Amino acid sequence: MTITRREILALTAGAGLAGIAGGAVLWTRGGGTETAEMTIKDVLHDPDNPVLGNPEGALTIVEYFDYQCPYCKMGHSMLTDVVEEDGDIRLVMKDWPIFGGSSVLASQLVFGAASLGAYEQAHEALMATQARLTEDQVRQVLRGGGIDTAAALAAYRAERGKWDGLLGRNSAQAAELGLQGTPAFIIGARIHPGALDETRLRSAIAEARRAA
């Protein structure tokens, strides 16, 4: 038997097709198996992140913030007022400590307070401050807000895996989304970097509702 051109061509083509099929399988598998993919749901609905506003609300506002970031704190009471007045908004405050040790400590103590059932109380106490904070000031503010900081630290340590995991996810998401700093809002499916005044916030909410 001699090898003919036709045979070789057929073999070639068959191999090429098999390769394409294999490649296609690879690609679809690649899409299906990667648990690491971040989806918009991971950003809006992280099960470990406490929720403010109406937990059943149809619209979600996410804010990446730092307890020492002046503009996060400056606009915070306006934000919570708008959310409360609206009544159909889930407010997810994502801790992204970018200002160093005090910010990390503040997040950890507030998470500890959350384990004790006092998330909002602790969170609002710190958000009501204006300036940058030392670690002592963080504890002092929380104590002033009625939080037992030693108990909060113990509660944070008891669930350290959960809270550290949340912080890790937040900062990974911030990096993936290309956020440059705090505050950064995600309203509906849009990123709004930087502080929002009330007019821009309300129009962003209206826009997100229109798009939904």
Next chain:
Amino acid sequence: MFAPLIAALLLLAGFLTGAQAQPLQPEDAFVFSVKREDDALILNWRIADGYYLYRSTFAADAGGQSLPLSLPEGEIYEDPYFGEGQIYRGEVTARLENAGQPVTLHWQGCQQDGICYAPQSVRLDADGGVLADGAAASGSGWSPQVADSATSSDTAGAASGLTLAEDEGLVQGLAARGGGVLVVAGFLGFGLLLAFTPCVFPMFPIVAGMLARQGEALTARRGLLLTGAYVLAMAAAFGLLGIAAAWSGANLQMALQSPAAIGVIAAIFVLLALSMFGFYELQMPLALQNRLGRVAGKRGSLGGAMVLGFTSALIVGPCVTAPLAGALIYIAQTGDVMLGAAALFALGLGQGVPLLAIGIFGPRILPRGGGWMEGAKRAFGVIFLGFAIWLAGRVLPGPVTLALWAVLLVGTAVFLGALDRLEGDASRNRRLGAALGILLLFTGLLQGFGAALGAHDPLRPLAPLAGGAAPAQAQAQFAEVTTRAGLEQALAQADGRRALLYLTADWCVTCRAIERGPLTDPAVHAALADMAAIKLDVSDFNAEAQALMQDLAAMGPPTMIFLDAARAEAAGSRLIGEMDSAALLASIGKVSP
């Protein structure tokens, strides 16, 4: 793969619908430059209007030591929101005495009434040149270690209390020394090496077939042109893979190494082999044949050659997955799409060089058919089957692999006539064939015995009889860890012994090969005896696993990191991808006891 896409879509939506001014990119808000003056570096930041930098956040360090930075007095905060302290607007210039070694600078600032940026940083070499590695900029800013102490750090590895070696990976090393050109040249050479693996064999009949279609009209020039087009198209397909790798980060190799992918490729090779044995003809749909025929029309088959080349890469690509996965890790690490494309393009070109030889000498070295070609086809078939077994061996249990080798070797031996009786006047070739057949038969029987004995290594089928080091021992020595907290604890338990961190995962097939190979080597065992071996399992590729990898600056399994007693990584010791005992021993040797 989708995350950047989501981000891009979200941002795009932002640009389309929002007329609001977006905050500047941090590098545009704070434009950094550096000048050398006598024995000092003059550092300058030009600050965009409406932006400011915090004086207290400026810092310089080298080798873990903080360096004094002379900064001018700043503007005192007047707004109560800023708290106490000083800020700079417009411009700030600082002076840093020459440290004689690379320096990392840190700063942080905000847009007035807008956004506060994550900490920024830059690395300078001793002469003030900005090192390309600006990856530290806008780091996560968070590390779990800061819990109770006032210090914060955003360098990778600090989170685990480890000092990572600052030596660069292969690509970074090449890029630093000779720029992108050297990286591309390196991959060209790498491709040339790959050209001599069985992976490229399926291409020989493809190219041969393509040239054969030219019949009498084939000249050396024409052959070169055709194979050139073929090789270029193949290289282009690899280039696309490079783009995908650089774009998607480390996750591509997970898909390439999945057992299903390996199964598919092994099956393709079995099919190829069966057709080589003449069991059936592989046919493509008639429509496609006609179409290819038209493309190949009378202008010659340049277009056809390119189509063939492109599809061929799809066969060869997954076949060279192990070395390719290693290369892809490096490319993914750079995240540089252009470099990724160029490097993989060069890899494809390198693999194609031997094919060009066929193009040039085509008319002379192409066999004219006949018994010789028939034999060559069968030989290719056997090689393809062997290759399929070798591939499948990465996911199949050891004894099954040995059994498959036994089947292949015994089968081949019988077809070579090992069991036929030789007549007195048998030709020399016939006798040589029989001798080879008997050798194969013997080897095949040994593989069969090995399978029955439960051996794992086809190269040492009788190892269970020899009573050597049992592979189970190697596994038992590793402490298994899946979280950063676990790693901390395991390192604490190591009592100041040197440590080996081995990043692995269920889906990492190369890791299986390492565990069966070098990790069962008695010499490696002996060398590891006084080290704490810690296995970091990232099978669940969750946030914690990713954080762990980020802390270790590891792009994916398999990665081995060698730490000395002070928990500093030994320079140049890191191993990524496939490795042998020699590489492992060399790296162990680099860690000071």
